[in-house]
Amino acid sequence: MKVQSYIKQGIELVPVEIEVSLMPGVPNIHFLGQPDALIKESVLRIKSALKNQGYSMPQGQQVVVNLRPAQLKKQSQGLDLAVAAAYLWETGQVPNPPGQDVKLYGELDLQGAVIVPDDLKSLLRYSKHTSVMTGLSHESFEFETRQIGYLNELDSPTDVKPNQRVRHYTRPSRQNLKFPVELSKSMAVVAAGEHPCLFAGPAGSGKTTCIEAIHSLLDHPQDREFEQARQIHRILGGDLEWRPCIQPHHSVSEVAMVGGGYPVRPGIISKAHGGVLVLDELLEFNSQVKESLREPIQKGYVTVARRDQVVKLPARFLLLATSNLCPCGDLVPDKMPNCRYSLIRCRSYLEKLSGPLLDRFHMLEMTEPYSGGEEVGVEAIFQKVQSAITFRKQYRQQMLPNALIADDIVEAWVKKYDLESVMPELRMSRRRRMALVKIARTLADLEAREAMSPQHIDQAMQWTFLNFKKLATIFN
Numbered sequence: 402m403k404v405q406s407y408i409k410q411g412i413e414l415v416p417v418e419i420e421v422s423l424m425p426g427v428p429n430i431h432f433l434g435q436p437d438a439l440i441k442e443s444v445l446r447i448k449s450a451l452k453n454q455g456y457s458m459p460q461g462q463q464v465v466v467n468l469r470p471a472q473l474k475k476q477s478q479g480l481d482l483a484v485a486a487a488y489l490w491e492t493g494q495v496p497n498p499p500g501q502d503v504k505l506y507g508e509l510d511l512q513g514a515v516i517v518p519d520d521l522k523s524l525l526r527y528s529k530h531t532s533v534m535t536g537l538s539h540e541s542f543e544f545e546t547r548q549i550g551y552l553n554e555l556d557s558p559t560d561v562k563p564n565q566r567v568r569h570y571t572r573p574s575r576q577n578l579k580f581p582v583e584l585s586k587s588m589a590v591v592a593a594g595e596h597p598c599l600f601a602g603p604a605g606s607g608k609t610t611c612i613e614a615i616h617s618l619l620d621h622p623q624d625r626e627f628e629q630a631r632q633i634h635r636i637l638g639g640d641l642e643w644r645p646c647i648q649p650h651h652s653v654s655e656v657a658m659v660g661g662g663y664p665v666r667p668g669i670i671s672k673a674h675g676g677v678l679v680l681d682e683l684l685e686f687n688s689q690v691k692e693s694l695r696e697p698i699q700k701g702y703v704t705v706a707r708r709d710q711v712v713k714l715p716a717r718f719l720l721l722a723t724s725n726l727c728p729c730g731d732l733v734p735d736k737m738p739n740c741r742y743s744l745i746r747c748r749s750y751l752e753k754l755s756g757p758l759l760d761r762f763h764m765l766e767m768t769e770p771y772s773g774g775e776e777v778g779v780e781a782i783f784q785k786v787q788s789a790i791t792f793r794k795q796y797r798q799q800m801l802p803n804a805l806i807a808d809d810i811v812e813a814w815v816k817k818y819d820l821e822s823v824m825p826e827l828r829m830s831r832r833r834r835m836a837l838v839k840i841a842r843t844l845a846d847l848e849a850r851e852a853m854s855p856q857h858i859d860q861a862m863q864w865t866f867l868n869f870k871k872l873a874t875i876f877n
Contacts, residue, residue: 434468594843602768645676
């Protein structure tokens with residue numbers, strides 16, 4: 402008898418086939434297919450549940466349970482019900498189920514009661530025809546369930562239709578803050594296009610406050626991405642009402658950042674999936690930790706291998722970082738340095754930032770201490786960002802932010818608006834060229850303009866090239 406159930410892989414539940422067969426031998430249950438310790442322990446739970454529900458184990462026969470695919474290490478909270486049901490159907494103690502696509506996922510207690518596993522909501526990949534037999538639940542699921550209270554109700558489950566939940570997100574409150582005009586423009590570009598940005602400048606210039614405000618300006622989360630993020634937070638002991646904003650301490654280890662352990666658990670970058678990862682004082686982080694971010698920034702996921710486990714964890718986040726330009730925290734570009742450290746010490750401090758990692762930032766914003774002048778409130782920035790997002794969605798039917806658009810589409814933008822002739826003839830990586838065009842596209846969206854212009858390219862140059870050049874020559 403073959404039935405379908407689920408095992409845990411990464412943060413999601415994936416299908417597994419369970420085949421039950423009887424062979425001559427001592428009456429017992431034997432698992433094949435690399436079950437973990439929790440699955441092996443289920444033998445006594447299943448035998449106790451069968452006995453207390455009035456069913457019998459075979460005489461002079463052993464129950465062999467094969468889990469496929471065999472090459473995967475199996476972890477699961479809910480195979481008890483599937484194994485017990487398959488055994489009862491195989492031995493004829495319960496009539497075979499009708500030929501429907503029914504999967505079983507539930508825990509059994511010693512008396513035979515069926516319990517809904519905590520991770521059933523991790524089932525993110527399902528079709529409209531998916532039907533899962535499990536225990537009684539007061540919670541709603543987005544797929545059909547067939548619910549039973551005890552094992553002896555296998556032939557009379559209660560069908561519960563899926564409930565398409567209306568998601569309500571709680572945006573973080575926006576404090577009554579004001580920012581200089583130029584800095585507010587950078588904030589609007591970062592929030593509207595979700596461009597990775599490094600804010601560099603002296604201590605007290607508002608870098609961290611600026612990043613905290615940007616988190617409240619972002620677009621609503623995408624449903625699937627948000628469900629993945631919620632599942633990760635549930636695994637790690639929390640929940641979400643809005644896109645996450647994770648700010649690890651600079652002493653964090655590489656394993657804690659990317660994930661690891663055995664079995665593999667998500668790391669900080671997966672916890673920031675669908676939201677913002679804030680690295681305050683970037684240069685204080687261990688170099689291995691910083692370099693480990695390069696792959697997930699580019700691909701949106703990280704692959705973690707531990708012993709016989711290879712797990713792909715989602716890690717698509719908006720990277721925002723801050724940094725002083727000198728150990729004293731007082732250095733300002735283009736101004737007379739007032740630093741108590743030697744030039745060699747200051748240069749070695751900036752050398753902690755590798756070129757490949759720096760190239761992952763679309764923008765570099767040089768902040769300066771507040772010196773008066775015109776200011777813009779957070780609410781005004783928010784309205785401008787939301788208008789740009791609405792423009793993008795309505796006029797281009799583009800749901801993804803500009804920072805995540807594929808390179809071939811970006812190149813098509815360059816040809817469509819005849820920008821090749823105005824693109825600067827400078828030595829820059831392809832990644833920096835793509836960042837330049839994407840930010841120009843965001844600037845056009847903020848002005849509600851369908852076409853990008855040379856002026857947008859010129860404005861984007863300051864963030865994507867000139868500020869980086871200034872950083873490289875700051876001590877020359």
